[in-house]
Amino acid sequence: MEFFNKTKEFFGLGPMDVEADEAYFAEDRRYESNGAAAYAPRSAYGSVAVVEEEQFVPRIVAISLTSFNDAARVGEPFREGDAVVFELTDAERGAAKRFVDFAAGLCFALEGRMINLTKVLKTDRKVFAIVPKDADFSNAELEHEAGLR
Known part of the structure; x- marks a missing residue:
């Protein structure tokens, strides 16, 4: 038993x-x-104290890329919610295409947007920006960070 x-x-x-x-x-x-x-921490009276979290403020990260091995330098800040401005002027043509495809995939997956910053300015440089859906940056801010203005 x-x-x-x-x-x-x-x-x-x-x-x-x-x-x-x-x-x-x-x-x-x-x-x-x-x-x-x-x-949750308790206050002196026994009820749960409210802990406020810091508000995330997106920033603009500027990167110059030459090799596709640097793709993580674009993906990580974008995944965390920051806008990324990247220059492909010094990259080989094939690597530049792969970067643009990679950035477009990031934008599609995370509901962001991709902007060709040099299309309007008619310059020889190749500069793109990817902006997360919750970030609100103007083209002028992105161009300034890229050194185009």
């Missing part, structure tokens, strides 16, 4: 130990966006 009781306790079918459960649930849990749980 002892074996039967131990088996019931092992599978949680035995009597509950209420004191241990109360200690486990004593703190309120707060879940973050990535699924990781974090405990």
Whole structure:
């Protein structure tokens, strides 16, 4: 009979130990966006204190690319929410095409937009910008960061 009781306790079918459960649930849990749980701090009065998160402000990252091995330098800041201005003037023609395709894929996947900054200015330089959907930058700001204005 002892074996039967131990088996019931092992599978949680035995009597509950209420004191241990109360200690486990004593703190309120707060879940973050990535699924990781974090405990919310308590104020002096026992209620949960509100923790304000810093507001993310997108910035413009300017990069000059020559080899397709540098593609991560474009993808990482864009994935984090920053606009990326990249110059392909010194890149080989085949590598430049691959960069443009890669950037277009990033824009499609993350709902951003891609701008050819040198198309209107009629210059020999090849400069493009990719802007995330939540970032609001004017073409003039992007051109200034690229050194076109």
